[in-house]
Amino acid sequence: MRAVIFDEFGARPEVREVADPAPPAEGVVVRVEATGLCRSDWHGWQGHDPDIRPPHVPGHEFAGVITAVGAGVRGWRAGDRVTAPFVCACGRCPACLAGDQQVCERQTQPGFTHWGSFAEYVVVHHAEVNLVRLPDDLDHPTAAALGCRFATAFRAVVHQGRVAAGEWVAVHGCGGVGLSAVMIAAACGARVVAVDVSPGALELARACGAAVCLDGAALAGPDAVAAAVREATGGGAHLSLDALGSHATCVASIAGLRRRGRHVQVGLLPPAQGRPALPMELVIAYELAVLGSHGMAAHAYPELLRLVTAGVLRPAELITRTIGLDDVPEALAAMDRPAAGGMTVIRP
Incomplete structure (x- = not known):
């Protein structure tokens, strides 16, 4: 697959051919239809996250279609349209059992703990806990906009605030x-x-x-x-x-x-x-x-999705630029400067 990858912190990323991922046990592979460019990706590229080990593929807010399902996954199949929180929970630790998957003690994060969504495919671990089924009338770029920033803001304003x-x-x-x-x-x-x-x-x-x-x-x-x-x-x-x-x-x-x-x-x-x-x-x-406030658990998405599909919330209006993978290195480097606002969505 094609992916944006950097070999050391702060070094300019490149678009290269890398191996396609395989679904882990209890996980899935998602074909990335759209993924957001977030300041958190810039922090990761700069070496501000201790979980990242180069060479590395950033990207953590995405939407797409399941292409492969790992052993033991129930309720999901190839062809399902999905998104996932940027905090992927284990589903078994005390925080998860209390319903607080956004602060899971053994969390994984695409683009941080493992290769992310600035690529044609991305892995989601513990699929049954973390996948969110997309409504038929919600397009992939809008769904990708929900994955980190919009869902995080929703929980910060409504639940925490x-x-x-x-x-x-x-x-x-x-x-x-x-x-x-x-x-x-x-x-x-x-x-x-x-x-x-x-x-x-x-x-x-x-x-x-x-x-x-x-x-x-x-x-x-x-x-x-x-x-x-x-x-x-x-x-x-x-x-x-x-x-x-x-x-x-x-x-x-x-x-x-x-x-x-x-x-x-x-x-x-x-x-x-x-x-x-x-x-x-x-x-x-x-x-x-x-x-x-640290993201939002997958089980909390239905409330947000209802407001989006009803038109009460309009995340699509925040998407101000759409780019391809080849444009990502320059766009990522530019995130150390004040931006004009809005969201940039990548279509791999």
């Missing part, structure tokens, strides 16, 4: 996951403040339902961003998300909350880049909640 109609929600960083969070929060009846340094990203946030858009580039650091959010919301956001993953956006998100507000960290903060100094004095004085 416990958003309520009429609340103020601040979203710091309007890339794929941030725009997803804006759309989801607005659909839930919240009033959204979107913060980004890109005018194009803010324009997309406005189209997704943001009531207020703040240009982070025009504000002098996280304290100024937080003050602008507090002013726009009449005292601070009830719920705030760092959807980018930087020291500045994390601090600004927490500092922009009102008393007893809730911060959800969605964007990655790899230890290799240093750990941020958080304003814990505010966490204590205002009784703030600081939460993480």
Whole structure:
């Protein structure tokens, strides 16, 4: 098969012919019809994930068709249209047995623990726990957009953030996951403040339902961003998300909350880049909640899929660019710079 592969961290990836994968026991092989390009893939390429061992194929949010089924897999067959969470669970550890597969103790992640979906085929382990059947009227690019960023944003806003109609929600960083969070929060009846340094990203946030858009580039650091959010919301956001993953956006998100507000960290903060100094004095004085959000379990997808097929949520509108495998090396390298917003989908 053709795949995007890098031989060492930070070295420019190449498109090469590599061996086709075989289905593992309890797993399947999926022919990739569409896969998203995510900032997490950039972090992996840069060596920020300890699970990756080059040579390596990135890619973790995908949709496609099963082509081969491993021994012991029940309920799935070749030809089924599927997607899967980026966190693939074992189904047997205490976290999985509690229904928390998104924090599985023995999780696998395509594009991290094993070769991913920037290829014509990808393996999904423990298929019965992790595969999600796609509705007939949901196309593969839209389904691929759900796999990491949209599903992660859905759980961050709805389940972890416990958003309520009429609340103020601040979203710091309007890339794929941030725009997803804006759309989801607005659909839930919240009033959204979107913060980004890109005018194009803010324009997309406005189209997704943001009531207020703040240009982070025009504000002098996280304290100024937080003050602008507090002013726009009449005292601070009830719920705030760092959807980018930087020291500045994390601090600004927490500092922009009102008393007893809730911060959800969605964007990655790899230890290799240093750990941020958080304003814990505010966490204590205002009784703030600081939460993480790490994907969404496969069993939780039906709720999201119902809202997508009903047209309440419209992830297809966030896809702003479609490219082929040959375009991936340049697109991946460009992710160290602020983007115009939206999602890039790859068609292998």
